[in-house]
Structure formats: C-alpha cells, structure tokens
Amino acid sequence: MMTRILFALCAVFALSFPALSQEASSDGQDVTSPSQAVSVEPTARDEQIADRIVGILRSTGWYKFSRVEVKDGIVFLDGRTTNDDHKRWARDLASQTQDVVAVVNRIQVVQEANWSFAPALGEIKSVGKRIVTSLPLIVLALIVLPLTWWLSSLAARGIRRWLLGGIASPFLRDIVSRAIALPIFLIGLFVVLQVAGLTQIAVSVVGGAGVIGIVVGFAFRDIAENFLASLLLSIRRPFQSGDYIEVAGMAGSVRSMNTRSTVLLSPEGNHIQIPNAMIFKSTIVNYTSSANRRDTLVIGVGYDVSIARGQSLILEVIAGHEAVLNQPEPMILVDGLGSSTVNIKAYYWVNAKDFSVLKVKSALLRQVTKRLTEEGVSMPDDAREIIFPQGVPVLQLEGAAEKSALAIASQEFSEGAKQVAAAAAADDVMPEVEGNLLNEQSDVEQATADAVVTEEDGADLLSDKA
Numbered sequence: 001m002m003t004r005i006l007f008a009l010c011a012v013f014a015l016s017f018p019a020l021s022q023e024a025s026s027d028g029q030d031v032t033s034p035s036q037a038v039s040v041e042p043t044a045r046d047e048q049i050a051d052r053i054v055g056i057l058r059s060t061g062w063y064k065f066s067r068v069e070v071k072d073g074i075v076f077l078d079g080r081t082t083n084d085d086h087k088r089w090a091r092d093l094a095s096q097t098q099d100v101v102a103v104v105n106r107i108q109v110v111q112e113a114n115w116s117f118a119p120a121l122g123e124i125k126s127v128g129k130r131i132v133t134s135l136p137l138i139v140l141a142l143i144v145l146p147l148t149w150w151l152s153s154l155a156a157r158g159i160r161r162w163l164l165g166g167i168a169s170p171f172l173r174d175i176v177s178r179a180i181a182l183p184i185f186l187i188g189l190f191v192v193l194q195v196a197g198l199t200q201i202a203v204s205v206v207g208g209a210g211v212i213g214i215v216v217g218f219a220f221r222d223i224a225e226n227f228l229a230s231l232l233l234s235i236r237r238p239f240q241s242g243d244y245i246e247v248a249g250m251a252g253s254v255r256s257m258n259t260r261s262t263v264l265l266s267p268e269g270n271h272i273q274i275p276n277a278m279i280f281k282s283t284i285v286n287y288t289s290s291a292n293r294r295d296t297l298v299i300g301v302g303y304d305v306s307i308a309r310g311q312s313l314i315l316e317v318i319a320g321h322e323a324v325l326n327q328p329e330p331m332i333l334v335d336g337l338g339s340s341t342v343n344i345k346a347y348y349w350v351n352a353k354d355f356s357v358l359k360v361k362s363a364l365l366r367q368v369t370k371r372l373t374e375e376g377v378s379m380p381d382d383a384r385e386i387i388f389p390q391g392v393p394v395l396q397l398e399g400a401a402e403k404s405a406l407a408i409a410s411q412e413f414s415e416g417a418k419q420v421a422a423a424a425a426a427d428d429v430m431p432e433v434e435g436n437l438l439n440e441q442s443d444v445e446q447a448t449a450d451a452v453v454t455e456e457d458g459a460d461l462l463s464d465k466a
Contacts (some may be wrong), residue, residue, distance in 0.1 A: 024333075046070035053094055062086040063107065068094075073101035141192050148188025156181035175231065184202035218363050222277070226260045229276035233257065241462040243288040248278050253288075257462050271411045291353040292325060295361055299368055300341030307334060307342055310377055317368050318348050323437050325349040340380045359437045 021058060051068045057066045057079075063086070066079035075094040081087055131138075136396055156177040239245050244253045245264070250272050252264030264272040286429040301310040311332040328349055337347035346368075350360050372379060392445045 001185075037452045046072070049097055053097060056093060057090060060086075063090070066107075073099055074104065075100055075102070076104045076106065078106050080108050082111060084109055100219065105217050137192075137195065140195060144188045144192050151188075152181040152184040155184055170268060174399060178421055222275075223260070225277040226275050229280040230257065230259045232280060233262075233276060238284050243286055245287065246285040248282045249276055250274060252301065254462065260331075267271070287352065291351055292349050293352040293357060294328075294347060294349050295357050296345055296347050297337060297361055297365055297368075298343055298345050299365075299372070300338055300343050300379055301372065302341060302380050305377050306453075307344070310342075310372070311345055313375055313377065314344060314346055314368055317371050318346055318364055321364060321367070323350055323355040323363075325351060339382050341345075341382075355437045 030389075047070070050068045052074065054066065057063050057068070058324070062083070063079045063081050066077075069078075075097070077090055077094060081090075087105065087107045088110055090107055091103050094100055094103040094105075134449045159177040159180050239254050241254055241256065245251070250264060250266070252266040252270075252272055254269070255263045255265050257276070258265070259276075261275050264274065266272055285462050299310075299314060301307070310336075315330060315332045318324055318332070324330060325348075330346060330348040332344060335343045337343070346364075348364075350357055369379070370456045425446040
C-alpha cells in the first residue's frame with residue numbers, strides 16, 4: 001500500500017513539473033493576428049477589399065464555404081471553420097484591412113469528428129518527455145518519502161514505548177504517538193514539494209482537502225461520532241473487558257470494544273452490539289466495579305404472628321448463609337401492611353464476583369420459607385371476600401353423620417400435616433436442583449466461546465496488547 005502511494009505521488013510530480021507545463025495548440029499550429037494593417041491602395045473599393053480578404057482566407061485552408069461581402073466599408077464574413085481561434089483570426093484580419101469600417105463575423109464553428117490518433121500519440125510523447133525530464137525528482141521522492149515514513153514509524157514506536165507508558169489505553173497511546181510523529185513525514189513531503197516547485201499547488205490541495213473533509217464529515221457523521229466516542233471512552237475507561245454493565249437498556253458482560261461499537265455478552269448468551277456514541281451519551285451502570293452487591297427479598301407473615309419474632313427468624317436464616325456478607329450487616333425491616341400479611345423486606349449483601357445473585361436469592365427464599373413453616377409462622381395468601389346474595393344454608397349434623405364428618409375432617413388434617421412435613425423434608429433436596437451458588441457468567445462465556453462476531457474484527461480497544 002505504501003509503495004502504491006509513493007508511485008502515485010511521483011507520477012503527480014512528474015506530470016505537474018512547471019518547467020514542462022507549456023503545451024502547443026490542439027492542431028499543432030500557432031494562431032496569431034496580423035501584426036500590421038493590410039494595405040491595398042490609398043483608397044480601396046469594396047470589391048478590392050472583398051477579393052483581398054477572400055484570397056487570404058482561402059490560402060489558409062481553415063475555412064469552408066467562405067464568402068466575403070463588403071458594403072460601404074463594412075465586411076460581412078460567412079463560412080465554416082473548426083476552431084474558435086480561426087474565427088477570431090478572420091475577424092482580426094478583416095478589421096485590420098485598409099479602409100474597413102466594421103466587421104460582421106458570421107462564420108460558424110463546426111466540430112468535426114477527428115479519427116486520427118496523431119493528437120493522442122503526440123500527447124503520449126509529451127507525457128513521456130516530461131517523465132524522463134522529471135526522473136531526478138522521481139528518484140528524490142522514492143528516497144525521501146520512504147525514509148521519512150520509516151523515521152515517523154520508528155518515532156511513533158519509540159514515543160509509544162518510552163514516553164506514553166503511563167497511558168493505560170493502547171488505542172489512546174497509538175493516536176498520541178502518531179500525532180507526534182506525523183510532522184516528520186510532513187517535513188519530507190514538504191521537501192519534495194519544494195524541490196518540485198509545487199508548494200502553492202500543495203497548499204491549494206490541502207485547502208481543497210479540508211473542504212472535502214468537511215463534506216465527508218457530514219456524510220459520515222455517525223462513523224466519525226462513533227470513532228470520537230471510542231476515543232473518549234478509551235480516555236475515561238468507565239468499564240473494562242469482562243465487566244458486567246447495563247447501558248441503553250441492555251445488560252451483559254463486556255466482550256470487546258472497537259472504533260465503532262461495544263460488544264456485550266448477555267446472560268442468555270446473546271451478543272449485543274451497541275454503538276459507542278450511544279454508550280457515551282447514556283447512563284452506564286457497572287456492576288463489576290464493586291464486587292459486593294445488595295439485593296432484597298420480601299416475605300409476608302400473618303397478622304397473628306409477632307412481627308419481631310418473624311424478623312428475628314428471617315435475620316437468623318439470612319445472616320447464617322455462606323454467601324451473605326457479614327459487613328454490611330443484613331437489615332430486616334417492615335416494608336408495608338398488606339391485605340392479609342405484614343410484608344417484611346430483607347436487605348443483604350452478596351459477593352457478586354464469586355456468587356450468583358439470582359441463585360443466592362432463590363436459596364434464601366427457600367430456606368426462609370422452610371424455617372417459618374417449621375416455627376409455625378403463618379404466611380397466608382391475600383384475603384378474598386365472597387358474597388352469597390341468597391345466603392348459605394346450614395345443615396346441622398347429628399348422630400352417625402356428625403361422627404362421619406368429624407372423621408373426614410381429622411383425616412384431611414392429618415394428610416395436610418403429612419404434606420407439610422414432606423415439603424419440609426424436600427427442602428433439604430432442593431439445593432441439588434439449584435446447583436452451586438457460584439457466578440454463572442463464566443459458564444455463559446464458555447458456552448458461547450465458539451460464536452463468531454464479525455463486528456469484533458480489528459483491534460480491541462480494551463485489550464492491553466499494544
């Protein structure tokens with residue numbers, strides 16, 4: 001790529017060399033006006049003026065169907081020619097002829113098809129001559145431009161390694177080092193332009209490039225915006241690779257960031273690509289910046305239960321769990337009064353880096369429910385009011401019917417007690433269903449390791465590899 005650019009610059013220099021910028025006319029002949037007035041005799045008649053001008057026009061061979069008419073010293077020119085210069089030449093000829101008062105030039109310029117390759121061959125020869133003449137300049141460009149390019153690259157690597165080691169972002173280090181090393185290449189380019197005499201042309205090209213840059217900037221505004229956003233994100237570094245963040249309504253662990261977008265890996269295993277401009281302008285929640293996270297759960301106990309006793313039982317279960325941190329201490333507070341329960345809200349902290357917040361919450365709800373059931377703490381459902389407009393008939397049972405009803409009620413109560421005991425015993429098996437309480441994000445990353453994300457092509461701006 002560098003070689004092509006250098007050869008293109010050399011060709012431009014050769015074709016623009018000022019010493020060979022003069023070109024001949026399109027037909028290879030010089031077209032000039034008469035240097036002095038054409039003299040016929042002291043007093044020329046109209047017929048003499050017409051004959052003289054017609055003879056000169058026909059002798060040039062430039063005009064077809066030429067006709068000259070003179071009335072009282074006014075010359076009327078008619079005919080056809082193939083060149084505007086020839087038309088002007090005929091007008092100048094007539095105006096400088098003796099005793100001509102005015103000229104009416106009605107010669108028409110008609111472009112005829114030219115099937116000759118002579119003009120093209122002549123132009124090719126002219127270009128070849130200019131290239132041969134410009135060989136010293138081409139040699140100079142082939143020496144100076146690669147040398148300055150190599151020196152600028154060497155300076156960029158040195159600056160990036162020795163002077164910019166304190167900058168954490170490799171992307172920012174690369175941009176700063178190239179910005180500092182760019183003047184070295186510009187000096188070499190200026191030397192070549194100065195020797196070629198193209199300094200003014202270079203200034204014009206740079207000015208035009210600036211205008212073109214503005215137009216291109218408007219056309220590719222989103223691309224430029226994302227690039228600048230990636231640069232600013234590299235400076236601020238609100239997150240790193242592997243952090244679990246939430247931004248623009250999306251949540252997931254950061255997989256990579258390039259000059260256009262940031263790729264997130266959601267807990268469901270999906271890859272989410274968010275433009276960097278949107279990330280820079282949105283609120284970023286970084287859950288990994290602190291390893292500890294606070295979570296809550298709500299338990300409703302009956303109004304017949306002592307609230308303080310319910311709080312102490314819930315605190316005992318939560319504080320005794322291995323995944324719950326002792327500092328800050330869990331808080332068990334009354335959150336509100338429901339239709340049939342007193343709602344108690346528990347606040348606790350979990351090391352989210354090691355444990356899964358969802359799994360810990362599931363385990364705590366299961367253990368709290370089991371402990372409250374064992375202690376006889378009621379957790380009723382919401383109360384419902386049922387209205388019987390026609391009333392409910394009551395039948396008084398006596399004798400054998402009463403004994404039979406009591407036996408059925410006793411049997412149903414015993415079955416309910418057995419079900420409660422079986423549920424309490426089953427709670428000891430549930431941890432096997434939940435699995436371990438470790439963070440599952442690593443499992444998600446392992447399951448999606450073979451996924452192909454085309455947007456990740458290119459350098460990862462979050463990687464420490466320069």
